[in-house]
Structure formats: structure tokens, C-alpha cells
Amino acid sequence: MNKTVVLKAEGITKRFPETIANDNINLELHKGEIHALLGENGAGKTTFMNMLYGIYMPSEGSIYINGEKVDIKTPFDAINYGIGMVHQHFMLVESLTVLENIILGLKNQGVIINKTKIKKEIKEISERYSLKVNPEQKIWQLSVGEQQKVEIIKVLFRGANILILDEPTAVLRPQETEPLFEIMRKMKQDNKSMFFITHKLDEVMAVSDTISVLRKGKVVRTILKKDTTKEKLAEMMVGRAVLFDFKKEKKETKEKLLDVSNIEVYSDIGLKIIDNASMDVMKGEILGIAGVSGNGQKELVQTIAGLRKTPKGKIVFDNIDITNKSPRFIAESGINYIPADRIGMGLASDLSCIDNAIMRNYYKKPILSKCIINYKKAKSYTDKIVKMFNIAVADISSPIKLLSGGNMQKLLFARELLEKPKLLIASYPTRGLDLASTEFVRLKMLKIREENMSVILISEDLDELLSISDRIAIIYKGQIMGIVDSDTVNKNQIGLMMAGKRFKDIQ
Amino acid sequence: MFYFEKRKKIPKKLQITIPVVSILIGVLFGAVAILIVGINPYTVYKSLFLNAFGNWYAFSETLTAATPLLLISAGLILVFRMGIWNIGAYGQYIMGAIFSSYFAIFMPADIPKPLMLSMMVVGGMVGGMIWAIIPAILKVFWEVNEVISTLLLNYIALFVLKFLMYGSWKNPTSYGFPLSKPFPDSAQMPIIFEHTRISLGFIFAILAIIAIWFIISKTKFGYEAKIIGNNTTTAKYAGINVGKNIIIAMAISGALAGLAGMVQVSGIIHFLQVKINANYGYTSIIVAWISYLNPIVCFFSSIIFGGIASGGYSIQISMRVSYGIVGLIESIALFSLVGAQIFLNYTLRWKK
Numbered sequence: 001m002n003k004t005v006v007l008k009a010e011g012i013t014k015r016f017p018e019t020i021a022n023d024n025i026n027l028e029l030h031k032g033e034i035h036a037l038l039g040e041n042g043a044g045k046t047t048f049m050n051m052l053y054g055i056y057m058p059s060e061g062s063i064y065i066n067g068e069k070v071d072i073k074t075p076f077d078a079i080n081y082g083i084g085m086v087h088q089h090f091m092l093v094e095s096l097t098v099l100e101n102i103i104l105g106l107k108n109q110g111v112i113i114n115k116t117k118i119k120k121e122i123k124e125i126s127e128r129y130s131l132k133v134n135p136e137q138k139i140w141q142l143s144v145g146e147q148q149k150v151e152i153i154k155v156l157f158r159g160a161n162i163l164i165l166d167e168p169t170a171v172l173r174p175q176e177t178e179p180l181f182e183i184m185r186k187m188k189q190d191n192k193s194m195f196f197i198t199h200k201l202d203e204v205m206a207v208s209d210t211i212s213v214l215r216k217g218k219v220v221r222t223i224l225k226k227d228t229t230k231e232k233l234a235e236m237m238v239g240r241a242v243l244f245d246f247k248k249e250k251k252e253t254k255e256k257l258l259d260v261s262n263i264e265v266y267s268d269i270g271l272k273i274i275d276n277a278s279m280d281v282m283k284g285e286i287l288g289i290a291g292v293s294g295n296g297q298k299e300l301v302q303t304i305a306g307l308r309k310t311p312k313g314k315i316v317f318d319n320i321d322i323t324n325k326s327p328r329f330i331a332e333s334g335i336n337y338i339p340a341d342r343i344g345m346g347l348a349s350d351l352s353c354i355d356n357a358i359m360r361n362y363y364k365k366p367i368l369s370k371c372i373i374n375y376k377k378a379k380s381y382t383d384k385i386v387k388m389f390n391i392a393v394a395d396i397s398s399p400i401k402l403l404s405g406g407n408m409q410k411l412l413f414a415r416e417l418l419e420k421p422k423l424l425i426a427s428y429p430t431r432g433l434d435l436a437s438t439e440f441v442r443l444k445m446l447k448i449r450e451e452n453m454s455v456i457l458i459s460e461d462l463d464e465l466l467s468i469s470d471r472i473a474i475i476y477k478g479q480i481m482g483i484v485d486s487d488t489v490n491k492n493q494i495g496l497m498m499a500g501k502r503f504k505d506i507q
Numbered sequence: 508m509f510y511f512e513k514r515k516k517i518p519k520k521l522q523i524t525i526p527v528v529s530i531l532i533g534v535l536f537g538a539v540a541i542l543i544v545g546i547n548p549y550t551v552y553k554s555l556f557l558n559a560f561g562n563w564y565a566f567s568e569t570l571t572a573a574t575p576l577l578l579i580s581a582g583l584i585l586v587f588r589m590g591i592w593n594i595g596a597y598g599q600y601i602m603g604a605i606f607s608s609y610f611a612i613f614m615p616a617d618i619p620k621p622l623m624l625s626m627m628v629v630g631g632m633v634g635g636m637i638w639a640i641i642p643a644i645l646k647v648f649w650e651v652n653e654v655i656s657t658l659l660l661n662y663i664a665l666f667v668l669k670f671l672m673y674g675s676w677k678n679p680t681s682y683g684f685p686l687s688k689p690f691p692d693s694a695q696m697p698i699i700f701e702h703t704r705i706s707l708g709f710i711f712a713i714l715a716i717i718a719i720w721f722i723i724s725k726t727k728f729g730y731e732a733k734i735i736g737n738n739t740t741t742a743k744y745a746g747i748n749v750g751k752n753i754i755i756a757m758a759i760s761g762a763l764a765g766l767a768g769m770v771q772v773s774g775i776i777h778f779l780q781v782k783i784n785a786n787y788g789y790t791s792i793i794v795a796w797i798s799y800l801n802p803i804v805c806f807f808s809s810i811i812f813g814g815i816a817s818g819g820y821s822i823q824i825s826m827r828v829s830y831g832i833v834g835l836i837e838s839i840a841l842f843s844l845v846g847a848q849i850f851l852n853y854t855l856r857w858k859k
Contacts, residue, residue, distance in 0.1 A: 307744060328746030337744075345744045348737035355733060359745045362730050371727050 004031040005067070006193050007052070007083075007162055012061035014047055019405075021047040023217040025061070029162065032191045034184060036204040038237060039214035045197045048214075049164050052195075053085045054078040065162075084160025086151045088167045092139045098122075099135040102154050125156050129186045130179075144269070145176040152183065163187070163194045169203055170294065171269060181207045199237070199292055201230045201499050213237055230499040234292065235462075235491065255283045257454050258304070258423055263313035265299045265478075273299045274310075275478040281423065284452040286445060288469030288486065290462065290494055296478035297458050298340060301425045304456075305337040306330040318422060331360065334422035338412055338429055340458070342405075346412045349401040353393055356400045356411060357382040360419050389414040390440075406437055413441060417448075424448060427458040442468055462491055476500045517851050525847045526797045530811070533840030537832050544828065551828050558821035559814030565821075567703035571775065573813025574705075575600070575767035575784070577712035579791035580809060581719040582760030584800045588723065589736045589756055595642060595657025596764040597788030598664030599635035603765025604772045605668060606634025608687060608779040611772075612676060616691030623693040624707075627769055635765015636758045638664060643757035647750035653757075665785070672781050687779040696774035708770030713806075715763055720802035732756060764788060786834075790816070793841040812837070 007029040014022040022044045029035050037045045050056045052063065054072040062069050065081050072078050078085070092101050099118060122135050131149045139147060148168060155163055165184075169177050184194060184207055196208055204211055205225065212222040213236040220236050258281040265274035273296045281287045289297050302308045304315060306327040315323045322330050331337075339345040347356050358378045361367050366377055382396050389410045393403055400408060413429055426445065430438040445455050446468060459465050465472050466486050474481040474497035482503025484493070496506050538548035559569045579596045586593045607627035614623065638660055645651035671677075672685035680688075696706040723729040731752050735742045742749050767787065772779055794812050798805035819833035 326746065326748075327743065328748075331746055339744065344738070345740050348734050348741045350737050351733060355730070358730075359734070359741075363727055368727055372725050373727055373730050375725075 005029070006031050006065065008064040008067075009048075009052075010062050010064065012048065012051060012058045012063070014044075014051060014056060015059045020217055022051070022058070025214075025217075025219055027212055027219065027222065029193050029195065030210075031193055032188050033210060034188055034194045034196055034208045036196045036198060036208035036211045037214060038199060038201075038204055038211055038233060043214040043237075044217040045214055046166065047217075049085070049166060049195065049197060052078065052083060053164060079158050079160070082159060082161040083164065084155030084158060084162070085164040086148070086155055086166065086168055088170055090147050090151055092147060092150060094140040095138060097136055097138050098133050098142075098150050098153075101139060101150060102135075102157050106158070121157065122153060125153050128190065129156070129183050131183060144171050145179070148172070148180070149183075156187075161192055163192060164197070165194060166197045167199075168196070169198065169200065177203065199294055201233055201292065204233065205230055231492065231495045234495040234498050237292070257281050257283045257285075257318060258456075259314075259316045260300075260304065261314050261316075263300075263303060263310040263315065265296070265303050265308050265310055267299065273478050274303065276313075277475075277478065277480050278313075279473050279480055279483060281454050281456060282470075283454060284449055285471065286449050286455040286457055286469040287483075288465035288472040289456065289458045289475060290465050290472050290498060291475035292498055293460060295475050297475050298427065299478075300475065301337065301427060301456060301458065302339075304330075305335060305425060307337075331419075335425065336360070336416040336419050336421035336423075337425040338416050338427060340427035340431070342408055342412050343401070347400055347408060350399050352398060353386070353396040353400050353403070353411060354378050354382045357385055357396075357415055360415055385411065385414045385418065410437060410441075413444070417444060421453065423454045423456065425456045425458075428460065429457070430459070430461070430464065462494060465494075466491070474498055474503075521851060522799055525850065526799070526808075526844060529797065529840045529843035529847060530836075532843040533836040533838075536839045537836040540832060540835055541828060546826065546828060551822055551826055551832075554826055555815070555818035555822050557818075558825075559818035564703065565817070567700060567705050568817040569810060569814040570709060571704045571706075571813070572816040573809040574709045574712045574774075575771055575787040576791050576794050576812055576816075577806065577809040578708070578715050578767040578770065579764045579788060580795040580798070580805050581712070581715040581802065582763035583791055583795040584798070584802055584805060585719055585723065585732065586756050586760045587795055588800050589732045589753065590739075591643075591646070591753060591757065592654045593639065593642075593657050593757060593760055594654055594792065595639060595660050595788075596760070596767075596791055597785050598657070598661035599638040599761040599764035600768040600771075600785050600788045601661075601664040601668050601783065602634035602638040603631035603768030604634075604779060604783050604785075605664075605671065605768075606765065607631035607769035608676075608690075608772055611690040611694035612687050612779070616693060618693055620693040620697075623691075624696065624773070627694060627773055628766065631765045631769025632762040633765070635761040635763070635768065637761070639757040639761020639764070640754060643754045647753055661788070668779075668783075669781055672779065676779065678778075685781050689778045690773065694773060695777055696770065698774075704775055706770065706774030708767075708774045711766060711770065712809075715766075716802050716806055723802065728752070728755070764791075790837055793837050793844075796841065797844055 005028050009025055009027045012022055012025040013020065025048060039045050047056065051058050052072065054074045054077050057073065063072060064070065070081055072081065093104065099115065099122065102122060103113065103118060119135050126132055131153055133146055133149050133153065139150065142150070168180060172180065187194065198204060208225055210222060210224055211228065211233065213220040213233060215237065260280065261278045262276050263274060264272065264276060267273040277300060291297050299308055303310050306325055306329065309324050314321065317333055317335060320333055322333060343349050354375070358367055358381060362373055367374055367381065379396065385391070386393055386396060391407050391410045393407060400411070416424060429441050442464070445457065448455055457465065457469055469486050471483050472486050472489065472494065473483045474494060476498060477500065481497040481501065484503060493506055497503060534552070541548040541551050558565050560566055579600065583593060583596060607630045610623060610626045610630055642653045642656035642660060645656050646653045672687070676687050678686050678688040696708055698704065698706055699709065723732070731742070731747045734745060734747060735749055735752055739749050768783065771783055776783060790812055794805060794808045798808045815833055815836060819830050822828045823830045
């Protein structure tokens with residue numbers, strides 16, 4: 001491999017009012033190298049790339065391109081330095097042709113556009129990297145994979161030598177992935193350098209040369225692909241958090257509370273994201289779900305909560321068939337759900353803490369009587385929650401978005417918990433919480449268990465899963481790789497299953 | 508270089524300053540237009556003001572014009588708060604006028620007044636409601652953008668009205684003018700203040716705005732509307748039937764616009780014709796926005812805009828300044844208001 005450093009990041013730190021998104025990041029990108037950036041959601045991959053592309057400015061640190069210190073203030077600067085970004089959500093105008101999209105925003109085209117010349121250039125690029133597209137077609141006529149090719153041509157047309165590919169495979173069908181890798185390899189041969197952002201381990205092993213693992217805004221390690229394995233990477237990604245040693249006694253309940261059998265779910269863009277999955281939850285049990293994010297855990301629990309439909313299979317809860325029932329029906333049956341996306345789904349961010357606190361009981365007595373909401377009672381209910389859960393809030397009548405992430409999470413957790421669910425589904429309930437609050441939330445979940453209620457816990461923290469759940473289900477590409485007893489399994493085995501091995505194969 | 512910085516909190520004061528300044532900017536541009544015509548803007552505005560608020564009769568005309576504005580914007584506040592952009596009050600108003608006129612034109616004139624008016628009120632509300640439910644259903648089931656569907660339905664409503672007025676509903680004795688036969692006395696809304704044109708419709712308008720305030724701030728439906736307006740994903744997560752709520756809200760909004768149309772033909776015009784001031788449907792959008800979708804503020808904004816409208820008619824007659832000046836003031840006020848929204852969430856700062 002060529003050893004010329006084309007891009008160097010030195011001590012990059014990015015602070016936001018509440019968090020440090022990137023903490024002293026040092027990275028080098030070599031000429032003709034595919035450098036994978038691996039990390040969970042929120043690890044800081046995207047923030048870092050946005051700084052390279054001039055969307056954010058770093059709070060500290062410097063970026064060097066070909067050994068020269070640069071200030072990238074806008075995406076225009078980035079393009080001028082030869083940096084191109086292929087966004088996860090395409091930036092294409094659907095009603096325009098491929099050619100029109102490619103030249104959109106270019107300033108050196110003059111008044112009259114020389115289509116023949118541009119077409120020739122596009123053809124050259126297409127042929128060299130096997131990016132076959134017809135420049136005269138409209139974007140809306142193209143498949144997602146073809147649109148991605150247009151995005152790549154667009155970047156190459158602008159003369160980029162450093163490409164940032166932001167989760168390029170997230171939108172692709174499995175059979176479209178390999179052709180993309182082929183394109184990446186061709187670009188590599190042509191001495192282009194690439195940052196490849198992903199959280200899929202298989203892909204990293206398939207295409208990259210160097211891998212940097214990010215966690216909580218820091219580079220855990222940069223390592224050559226040949227020196228590592230999928231399993232080691234999984235462990236680095238998830239990391240070791242502070243270990244709380246929770247004492248919990250073994251239970252011998254064998255009464256099934258939830259039985260999910262053979263369900264199938266499609267993602268928002270129509271890809272099969274849950275593939276014939278089955279699992280069960282016992283009464284008084286905490287079932288952990290482990291898996292690299294994006295493998296279907298969100299869709300699995302949303303289907304149980306009634307927010308997604310399954311065309312196949314059956315979900316039985318407490319002897320009632322809840323398959324494809326409405327979210328209200330399922331909540332009333334005793335399942336409460338804490339979504340991972342608290343601002344986008346769990347909370348109404350512009351509304352007050354009061355409005356948010358009563359979202360689960362506004363239609364029931366005593367908050368509601370004869371179609372009228374008793375806001376006085378709503379207020380005292382909110383006050384109660386704030387006190388019980390120690391939520392730091394100046395004024396419960398002001399919009400909830402003014403609260404810190406941790407406090408929002410506490411309110412959301414409290415709201416769902418106080419409904420006394422038979423089954424609480426908690427997605428990343430401790431994400432963004434400080435240590436004390438984390439422990440508080442974990443103890444609450446254990447208390448639910450003691451009261452013979454159940455919890456489904458999705459977490460990216462293996463230690464959390466191992467210490468508080470009774471069993472752990474491992475999910476990979478929408479399939480359950482196995483459900484294991486948390487007392488007998490070890491992290492290494494979970495790591496293997498997270499990377500796609502079945503439980504029966506690793507014993 | 509100037510740059511925008513995000514505010515932590517929206518200052519309450521700005522919520523008053525921005526609409527007031529927006530109206531003033533509209534007035535300023537109106538003054539330029541008047542100057543170009545070669546008339547002294549001060550005398551025009553003075554006359555406009557006196558003709559709107561100068562004496563009891565002028566003010567009664569202002570309240571008369573405020574009546575449909577208040578009725579329509581009451582409904583718009585509800586749907587706008589849910590994030591549904593009903594631009595179709597114009598068409599809903601026309602359909603309300605047509606449906607209610609049917610009874611006045613074709614029912615026997617000797618039906619007792621309370622019965623006749625009740626039928627007309629219900630008919631007008633149903634007419635507006637139908638015209639609002641169509642786009643609501645298209646939106647809920649097929650994701651058709653309601654801005655486009657409501658806007659297009661406005662034209663259809665106008666053409667339906669023209670079709671009737673030049674066709675079968677035309678009064679044979681109107682010498683070819685597109686007018687219906689005059690409404691019988693039983694189909695004319697009672698006037699509540701003598702020697703004015705303030706009809707019973709004004710009471711309806713006040714009741715409507717109070718009802719909307721009550722729905723928004725007290726009821727379960729209002730709470731659900733709030734959540735939907737904030738984020739439909741959250742609403743679905745909370746178990747709210749988003750589609751049903753959208754249809755109900757649009758039905759209410761359409762019914763109120765339809766009622767406004769009924770009040771206009773039954774209380775003011777006393778026959779159906781092509782020109783029934785359906786532009787109130789568009790002005791009400793401005794009224795609702797300039798009130799920041801607050802029903803109590805909306806009561807006062809309706810009176811201000813009612814004043815501009817009635818004063819505008821007077822100056823057209825007395826000073827030969829085109830009524831178009833009113834549209835100019837209104838639209839520039841809305842333009843400034845929308846443009847100034849950025850100052851609610853951002854503050855302008857100066858750096859080097």
C-alpha cells in the first residue's frame with residue numbers, strides 16, 4: 001500500500017453545549033486506502049465526517065490535507081480540497097436527469113451548458129469505475145442502488161480524491177452491496193482514498209484496509225484489517241462500561257408472558273428487516289437483546305408495541321393475540337415502550353413537561369373527566385414524577401426540549417414505568433444518563449422483575465445486558481441467533497453471535 | 508458579518524412586536540402605492556381609520572366585516588395548530604353559501620323563520636364541511652398534500668357557484684345579471700343592533716372562537732391535536748388515531764367557513780351571486796397567523812382586519828383609492844410576518 005498521508009486529523013475535538021461529540025481524535029488517511037470508521041450510533045462518526053466536509057468546525061485540533069494545514073469552513077472549501085461526500089440520504093433532485101443533478105451547483109459551467117462534453121466526461125468516469133448509469137434518465141426512474149451511483153459520479157465529477165461514504169450500504173439490498181464494494185476497490189486502485197462509515201462488521205472485513213473503532217467520541221483503536229477479526233471488533237465497539245454488580249436471585253418461573261413466533265417486518269424503505277424471528281419472555285424476567293445496532297432490534301420491538309405490522313407470524317401477550325393490533329390496544333393490554341429516539345418518537349419536544357408527562361394517561365381518569373383534561377391534576381401528576389425521579393427542571397410548563405437529554409430520558413422512563421406495565425420494553429434506557437441515573441434506572445428495572453413483571457432491554461452495553469438480564473437474545477440481520485442464559489454465556493460467545501454465528505455452532 | 512444565533516427561549520415581547528411591525532410595514536408599502544397614484548397617504552389613512560373606527564356606524568361596519576373573518580379563522584386556528592394547511596376556506600365559504608341558499612331559494616317562503624334559518628345554518632355548515640373533508644380524506648388515506656387539494660377545490664367551488672348563477676339558479680327577472688332571486692324575509696338573519704348590519708352571525712362568531720379556545724386548551728381532542736401538531740410519529744406512538752383527528756379538525760374548520768358563507772348571504776347580501784366576498788377565506792389565513800394561532804388574540808386581529816376591509820371600501824368610494832390597497836397591505840403584512848418568524852427562534856448578531 002502507498003504510504004503517502006493524504007489527510008490527517010490531529011487532536012480533533014468537537015464540543016456541543018451538552019456533550020463532547022468528538023474527543024481528541026487522531027486519524028490518518030493514506031493514498032489509495034479504504035479506511036473504515038466503525039462505531040455504534042452516537043459514537044461520533046458522523047460528527048467527525050461533518051467536520052471534514054465543512055458542515056461543522058472543530059472546537060480544537062487541526063486538519064491537514066497533503067501535509068498542509070487547512071481550515072474547512074463550508075462544503076465548498078471541502079470540495080475545493082478534493083473531499084467529496086456521499087450522503088446516506090441522497091441529495092438528488094428527483095425530477096431532474098442524472099446529468100442535471102451531476103452539474104447542479106457547479107459554478108464553472110458558464111451560461112450555456114455543453115452537454116456533449118459533460119456526457120463524455122460522465123461516460124469516462126462510469127466506464128473507469130463501472131458506474132453504469134444513463135445520463136438522460138430522471139432520478140425518480142432509478143433504483144436506490146443506481147441513485148447511489150449517481151451520487152458517487154457527482155463526487156468524482158467534482159474531482160474528489162478523498163471520498164467520505166456515510167453508511168452507503170444502509171439503503172442497499174444485500175445483492176447490491178458487493179457491486180458497491182467492487183466500485184470502491186476500483187476507486188482504490190485509482191489511488192482514491194476513502195472513509196467508509198458503517199457499523200456492519202462483515203462489510204468492514206470485506207472491503208477495508210484500515211479500521212478505526214470509535215466509541216463515545218474517542219478513537220478506541222486504529223488497526224489493520226489483517227490484524228483483527230470480526231469478534232475482536234465487536235468487543236471494541238461495545239466496550240466495557242463501569243460494571244455494576246447487581247445481585248439478583250435466580251427465578252424458576254416458567255410462565256410465558258409474551259410469545260413472538262415467526263414474524264417478518266419490513267423497514268421504512270421496504271427492505272426485509274426482521275426475518276422469521278421468534279422469541280419469548282417469561283413472567284418476572286428481564287430479556288436482553290444484544291446486537292450491533294441496525295440489525296433489526298428497533299423494528300422487532302416496535303412490532304411488539306404495535307407501531308409496525310407483520311404480514312406473517314403471531315404475537316401473543318398474556319394469552320391475548322396482539323398481532324397487528326393498534327398501539328393503544330397494546331398499551332392498554334400492559335405493554336409500555338420506551339423508544340430509542342426520544343425526541344422523534346417518545347416525546348413532543350415543543351410541548352411542556354406536563355403535556356409530555358400525561359401522554360399515557362390523558363384519556364383516563366383522573367386526568368380526564370367527560371372529555372375535559374384536568375390540567376390542575378396533570379400538573380400535580382407531573383410534579384409527582386419530577387420529585388420521584390429527581391428530574392432537574394426549572395419550570396414544568398416550559399417546553400421539554402429545554403431539558404438536558406438525561407432529564408428528558410428520566411421523564412420518559414418515569415411516564416412509562418408509572419403505567420405499571422406487565423411488560424416494559426426499554427430501548428437504550430440508560431443512554432445519555434450519568435452514572436447515578438444509570439444505576440437508578442437499572443435498579444428500577446430489577447424492581448419490576450421482583451414484582452413479577454417483565455422487561456425487554458435493548459442495549460449496546462454488553463456489561464449492562466449481562467449484569468441485569470436473565471436471558472439474552474442475540475439478533476443479527478433480523479434473525480435471532482440464539483437466546484442464551486446470561487449466567488452461563490460469556491462475552492466472547494455473544495460477540496460471535498453478534499457477528500452472525502448461531503448459538504448451536506459455537507458450542 | 509451578520510449571523511444568526513439560536514435563541515434559548517422565545518421572548519414573549521416579540522410575539523407582540525412582530526405582528527404589529529408587520530402590519531406597519533404593510534401600511535408603509537400601501538402609502539408608497541398611494542403616493543404613486545398621487546394622493547396624500549396621510550389623508551387616505553386618516554379617512555380609512557375614521558371609516559373603520561371613527562363612529563358607531565363605522566365601527567358597526569367593521570364588526571360586520573370582522574364576523575366572517577372571526578368565524579373562518581377560528582376553524583383555521585384549530586387545523587393550523589395540527590400542522591394541516593387548509594388554504595381552502597375560500598371554497599368552503601362558497602359551498603356554505605350555496606348549500607344554505609338552496610333553502611332560501613327553493614323552500615316555500617312562508618316557512619317559520621327559526622326553522623328556515625336553522626336549515627340554512629345546518630346546510631351551510633354541511634356544505635363547508637364536505638368541501639373540507641374531501642382533502643382531509645385524500646390526505647389521510649393517500650397522502651395527498653392538502654395545500655394543493657384545498658387550493659384547487661377553491662376554484663372548483665367558484666366554478667360551481669358560477670355554473671349555478673349563470674344557469675338554473677339565476678333569477679329570471681334579473682335582466683341577465685348572475686343573481687338568484689332575493690331571499691324571503693324568513694331567510695334573512697336578524698340584525699342584533701338597530702340601524703347596523705351586525706347580524707346574529709356576530710354572536711355565532713364569538714361563540715365559535717370561544718368554543719375553539721375551549722377545545723384547544725381544555726379537551727382531550729385539543730390535547731391530541733397539540734401532539735399531532737408537534738410530531739405525528741409521537742402521536743402514533745402515544746396511541747392517537749391521527750387520521751381520525753385530522754378529518755374531524757378539517758370538518759370543524761370547513762363547517763365554520765361554510766357558516767361564514769351562510770352568514771354573509773343570509774345576513775348581508777340577501778341573495779346569492781358570484782361576488783360574495785369569498786376573499787375573506789384568504790384574509791382569514793392572515794388573521795389566524797398574525798394572531799399566532801391564539802384564539803383570544805384572534806378576536807382582536809379580526810376586528811383590526813375587519814376595520815381595514817370596511818375602511819378600504821369607504822376610501823374606494825370617497826377618495827377613489829382602489830380597494831386593491833387593502834389586499835396590498837394585508838399581503839405585505841403576511842409576507843413580513845412570515846419573514847420575521849426567524850427572529851422568534853434566532854437573534855441577529857454581529858461579528859467582526
